[in-house]
Amino acid sequence: MRLFQCQCCGQVLHFENTKCLRCGRHVGYLPERGQMLAVEPEGSVWRIAADAASGEAKPNDDREGHAESGDNADAQADIDGPGLRFCANWERSACNWMVPAGEGEAFCLACCHNRTVPNLSDGVNHARWQKIEVAKRRLVYTLLRFGLPLPQPGGEHPEPLVFDFLADAPGATGRVLTGHSDGVITISLTEADDATREKMRTDMGEAYRTLLGHFRHEVGHYYWDILVRDGGHLEAFRALFGDDTEDYSAALGRHYANGARADWQEAHVSAYATMHAWEDWAETWAHYLHMVDTLETAAAFGLRVEPELDEDGELSAELDFDPHKVRRIRRLLAAWMPLTVALNALNRSMGQSDIYPFILAPAVLEKLGFVHDLIAQSRGAQA
Template identity: 50%
Template sequence: MKLFVCQACQNVLYFENRVCARCGHQLAFMPERQVLSAIEPATDGFGFRTLADSKEGRFFCANAEHDACNWLLEPGEAGGFCRACRHNGTIPNLSDPAQLAGWRELEVAKHRLFYSLIRWKLPLKTRLEDPQHGLIFNFLADGPDSHQRVLTGHDNGLITIALAEADDTERERRRLEMGEPYRTLLGHFRHEVGHYFWDVLVRDAGQLDACRAVFGDDSQDYGAALQRHYDQGPPADWQQNFVSAYATMHPWEDFAETWAHYLHIVDTLEMASEFGMEVNPPADRIGGLTARVTFDPYAIRDFEVIVTAWLPFTFAMNSVARAMGARDLYPFILTPPVIGKLGFVHELVQDAGKGRIEEKLGDRTKEKTKEAVRMG
């Protein structure tokens, strides 16, 4: 994630800022430019002028009405939803203040997710564009009956997020109940969208064999694997080959967990770069804990550069957290097999951003068309 600067007064801004605390300008995110811009009413009174490019006639996403989004629509659009919110399906009951507040928290995490997806230029289709597999989010509240508990999950492009996860106390209760070292709203979004991109970038792009060579055979029965995981738990030596205990359950979950961690790593390193952070402890006599993030982790092709920066950086972050009496900020171990899996995800993302995945998808479409012609 980047830091931003107010075009009116040069104040440093954060992604979620709605108003500049220094000059009072209203702020809006321009997804097509990945810029947070100060805005002013347009001279003709129709929409807003963005100070980032002095263009007029820009409008907010419809969800700005609920203080759930500060993204602008595409240039030339005067109504509807932004690039992130057009993927929404069911939202909570906004007449309920508690559900409205929870939904706003979910939207903060979702917009951070879309910042990354848009930066990489990953293929994103709405349910309107692809009725069978377009990406769509349903934010659902538990029913009044305690047995009507919503479960977060993914099903063929449909991602369900339990509104209860927006409650810090409930999320912590579930984290402890499931023995997890880490559980956040953003982590949920990144994990579940990993399932969606397994479909798009692996299954539909002809990468199944390559993925299975790294993550294992995904054709094994998912239901049986799930039951086995909850009955027996992870293997005793799971940390040697998996980023989390849940990743051991099935290759699909291993991929989704690895995908989520890849997004954690890249976005965190970008923020470290924005702050000019450097890790160079005088006590490190052999150089293994020295790192300086002087590259764009979203664009760099060599994944080894990312890992080389990440490992010392997380050691420093965890040490600072412990000094505050808090849990490790990144309580995970990246072994060589796990790094290899992260590298696989890195290549998928980089290929997709450069259009290579679209080429593969196009070739597969042509093959299916030829096959249909032969069969017809």
């Protein structure tokens, strides 16, 4: 994730900010420009703040990858007529994205994919939904940066991307299950409860479980449909991930009855990835998105990783590139490996367990390369 900057005072802004903590300006993210804007109300619309449009604010750091102020004059010219509006979910304190006022859209490019939200008169539901929306926007940010197709509900695409955020019904014996089916991604609200999610992670013997991870995993199933099944890559997929026609229910039952093989790390990124070829793909896809987003954040902070290994050399990485546009995955991996060593060491220094509890065997690297290449091909086809 990039860092952003208030165009009025130069304060660094994070992706979730709704106000600048230094000057108090309202800020909103305009996904069409990939820019965080300082705005002020004008009647029923919002406009770029006058002192931001003047270009008077000075960036904190001129180097690409750090917080940026953007081209305020161009942004102002783009929206001088109709102005901007916040997404309808902004009023529910659940979104900070904006839409051009002249387009008549109530929801932003992220929230327009919502089909079902929980009963928001329930305070617990509302708070959990707000956390879910934060993770969803981070997911959609990455998908937009990749240039992946994001067909909206109500369009002509046979399988638009749709989100259902559901709470367990009071007194019901069954629970809402997080999953994907034919373009519909369901996220259970219980996943937004940190204590419950951590208990589930421990009970299921998982090394990693987060809201954002769920989104990345489930959208991986969606893009399997779009890029692999409908994209003509089934044969190449099966050569790496296995037989996608295997009975899924049988595979699921076998996995939960017997667990993963002892040597699963030789070919899979997680134990769950061993369950079925579809899950192997989704876990690998999610891991690739973890890598890219973390590397972008590291680059935004200007990190350089240079741990000494031995007398013969050192493990180093210059994190000064856009990981969404790297041609060869080799470059991503060369930066990723030393960064994860540093992240784990930092966590241990704080008395925490490793933030990156994964081993990437050669077979896993090949699968990550397959994901990387498919995304690059899709971006080229969309251009």
